[in-house]
Amino acid sequence: MTPRHDDDTLCGHELTAHGKALDAGCSGAKDYQAVCVCGWTQTGAVQASLAYAHARHVRYVRELVGVGGVF
Numbered sequence: 001m002t003p004r005h006d007d008d009t010l011c012g013h014e015l016t017a018h019g020k021a022l023d024a025g026c027s028g029a030k031d032y033q034a035v036c037v038c039g040w041t042q043t044g045a046v047q048a049s050l051a052y053a054h055a056r057h058v059r060y061v062r063e064l065v066g067v068g069g070v071f
């Protein structure tokens with residue numbers, strides 16, 4: 001789960017638990033981007049719903065490739 005700035009660039013700064021900036025060069029987290037090893041990405045404002053979307057995606061991919069697939 002990677003935070004994103006207001007201009008959609010990825011944030012690698014330290015943030016508070018609420019996504020507020022601690023660094024002077026950081027605008028804080030506007031939203032978050034979830035990335036899967038397969039290249040799937042999704043963005044959203046709520047980390048928990050992104051984690052849920054990723055879990056659902058992984059389950060879907062598992063069903064596609066079958067047990068013992070790439071995941």
Ligand SMILES: [Zn+2]
Nearest residue numbers: 011012013026
């Ligand atoms: Zn930042």
Ligand SMILES: [Zn+2]
Nearest residue numbers: 036037038040
């Ligand atoms: Zn994936």
